[in-house]
Amino acid sequence: MNGHRKLTLYEYQTKLRQIQEHRSPKSNKFHTPQQKVNFGSPKTQIVSKKQEQRLFSDRSTSTYQNLNLPFSSKIPKFSKLQSLDEESKQSETLIKHQIVEQKSSKQEGIDKLRIQLNEQFLKESSCNRAGACLQFLEPTLVHNLLNLSPKVKINSGLRASISSKDLNGNTALHFAARNGNTHLVQALLYKEIQIDEQNEDKMTPLLLSAYYGKLETLQILVNVGANINHQDIHGNSALHYACKFNFKSIVQFLLQKESVVLLKNLDQKYPDYYIEDSEIAQIFKDYLEQSKKKQTKEVTIQTIQTETILKMFQRKNVKQIKNLIKTSKSQNNLDKIQESSPKVKQLQTKLQQLEQFKTQMQGLKRQTTFSTNYSESCKNLKDEEETSLSQFQILGLIGKGSFGQVYLVKRLNQFYAMKVLDKTMILKHNLFRYAQTERNVLSVTSHPFIVKLRYAFQTSDKLIMILDFCPGGDMGQLLEEKKRLPEELVKNYICEVILALEDLHQRDIIYRDLKPENIVIDADGHAMLTDFGLSKEGIFDANQGAKSFCGSVAYLAPEMLKRQGHGKAVDWYLLGVVMYELLVGVPPYYDNEKEQLFHNIENAILKIPSYISSEGRNLIKSLLQRNPIKRLGSGVGDSKEIKQHPYFSDVDWVKVKNKELELPKPTRKIRIDTQASHNLFQPEHLELSSHVNGWSYVHTEF
Template identity: 45%
Template structure:
């Protein structure tokens, strides 16, 4: 019995020794495979801290081990961990088959999973985005305004439709389809959401061209109003004006002819101008009338061209190029020549327009600084100082605006000085400050204006805190007529605020300070693209810098009326960023003490979408004048200054 037990113990010890030997052999073989792979020569001595890391391929090690340990009979199960890499090797041998599983560190496994998930999520996101964009285009084709607006909702965040996405078949955007389909409502919404108005299709055609081809007159008008480029040429080098002449639509052609930027000399692939494609005699007569109109304004164009030459000379790059060719003295001479040309044309232009002095014109009366007694400074305009002066021969009081030539030229303000002088000298209206004289000396330009002793509405508001609705009604009626007259001359004021509305000796309101005004703007919604004006008096479209037209003046009229009634501008904040945000996003707060008519007017004028704003349509000021707020106003009496405001 004892012998049997001893035999079993010996057998058990023998088996344990064999398992230990098998395990050691596996370990030796495992690390041997690493050394075989890590060192190019087998059995080479590897330093404990090698100068270069050993590159280990776990999968190759497993293949080597599977070949090596198929000869062992005993069952084995254990784990080895590589502390350098953190990889775990799980060994299991059963029925002469060795199975090794590799487990990477948790962090590495998470990275692999995240990488796989991120790649999948990104692909899914783009697929969904493409589907949304395609739905948006399909709904714009079908004139489904409600669905289009749902897909453009900001609440969808990055899953909202891209408003300028293009159809892969023809390169059309939603604006192309709505223009082609004569969908005026959808176009208004798309423009409000800042659709690219001159987006090009695969045939290089704009939405304006498609609406012209379809003879959708209202669409053409609103696209031009919104600032569409009418001189873009398509794959056949035709412009929208070419297509209007091909259609022979007189109303369309008249719309294009009213655009100051129209280039009617562009030719298509066949070498034909737009007018060459038109056989209608009435249309040709309209064109010749347009040419006569251009000829009558030739002097004005010359002034603008001279202004551009002045600006070009004072651009840094051009001066540097000139310096390489001519001396500094020659540069100064050339600049002086341009300045004298500008002044000469300026004087000729004013002589041709009218005798702007009630006593005599420029050629009959010599006017200079010695003609006036200067009493003192009474204010500052956008780009100059204003002094109270008295004309020595008749004791008449005037306001003298002084502009420094060096400041104008060095700061590239020539266009602002020209703009103010051009507007004031050519405009004659009872509610716009009149330019009486203009002259210059070696370093200054002088504008002599009618003096308004009543101060401005800003000062009046500071004194009174708030004005009565009747006062605001009377002042705003006069401002409406002034803006209406400017708009009839294709001028937008752009800088309407209480400080720029002065009061004459009878208390009537007059517009002044035209440094920021814009000439030659035929569009009501968008047209001018510079960022200007006092911060609190900026319209939403001016903040977006997406172009603004005559409609901006009606927004600013709303701001002025609001401030006169309430005491502060709408959306006001001392923080500039918060103010900008409020103008574009905040809800308009209307105090309870305002009448229903004034509340209605303010909502209509302070409409953020310039297309929907009161006064943005073809009626311009007529839309304002027809509002119930002005129902008690006799507009003829206002124009004749029969309403007494003192």
């Protein structure tokens, strides 16, 4: 059998029928090789490309060797089944416990073989070999596959289980969906495999189809009833992944389904938050407009029906009340009115309830006239009203960039760093997404070695973030003074940076801009990551997920230069670069000419000074591995691989996280420009055209 050929369900059934037809109709035995000559056996010959390949072969050929069965060396042991079968017929005089012992031994061998069949079944499905995979589900084909004697009766239980799972909880349907193998998906569904089975990451086959952009398998799964709104361990749905990885056809298909629901993931993000493609953005925009019109129409119809019923109810009961009042003029009917008064009160109460319901429906109708924002979880407007520029005393300018400035400010005797971004410049250079990314990342993290965002608000022309103030400056400034740092001190800093990156990676965020200038030192001397404009959310793999070319020139990883895509492993390369620079004084491969620098990063030999410890040199080499797949930290363990390196064998990571390492407290003075803050004291005029939705933030854990 050609193990790499994709079989349709029809071909698979045809082959099964062919194998069954090889059997004698009156017996349970296969024909002998001599009797099978008439059926023809494949021969080694050159065939044209148009000639159809045979799907399966007879046992007499060696084609089954292509399956690379892991248990092939153990197959001879299964011949015990035949001997046990013969012995069972000749052992009627043996005592009962010997028979039981033989049967249990036989069953044990079958159970072990079933486990091996399950493993091979999953392996073939993982390798996208549909034909080889499906053979393990049929006892007849398994009997042939194991090359058992025709005299041995076929064991109906000797086959792989359709519900087999690997160590990560994946079924054959997970692999088929991931690989986009429609034939195998159809065959497995025909075998009644569970369509919404979850692996360890709570991903279903449908989610994997969306994650890898396999439209055809996703359509099959949706059409047979797979849960289109299932969310994985990160809270992401199929629509999240389709938007994230720019799979336009999948987004279009999912949004056409009435059952699809726009859900938030664990980071409180709706699917369209991750859209970067303009065509997908337009598809989503059209969907939202249609949904809005549909909802408005439904509410209008419901409101009209309610108002009609209300009017009918009011007319009916007003008439009743008037009749009661009219009869009250008669003394003879006074008792009747007193008896009816509870009914009048009940009617009046009912009228009030309907009036309230009418008011609610009118409110709902008004609500649908506003544009619905699915991209960002809205903050209470009260936060924005409570936090404003006037509440902070601006002491002076302490840093300046191309599109904003950083000021030292004071509020309630507490010092903060205020980052001010100019809206006009950001929109002009299309940099708003970077500002929004930094605000989003800082709002979801709360780590001892990541600068905390305390407030975020805006004026008519500025976006403002209030961050913790770190008086020690950044490590770039420290290097300018010290030229290079002692290895023990660098080791402590690196430990703290590892824990910060670990926290980001656990949230599926990559940093991408690790360099000495982005590591600031707090009042106690600890390293703190700052400036998250180039970070990327929703990255789950070590080597893929992000495609943008970004970063500082001297700190670009090889995979970034090759533009081959990158993932979490890029941060571990940059960790090696920073460690090298802190110890040596310059980045590895550094050159004043950009082209030569890029050439060095991709091709030059790494030279590490001998004054660095041997374990430190080994760690740097492992982190600066050009192949991201081989790089330390690129495995499933991520940061654990690095923390387990011999260089950190004496490190108490709990002590590190609790900020118990002894580090030199900063003594350098911060330069403050007190003349550069007068232009910020302009009146705040929030205009609808310049207002940025979802920007406001207040940190509650002080």
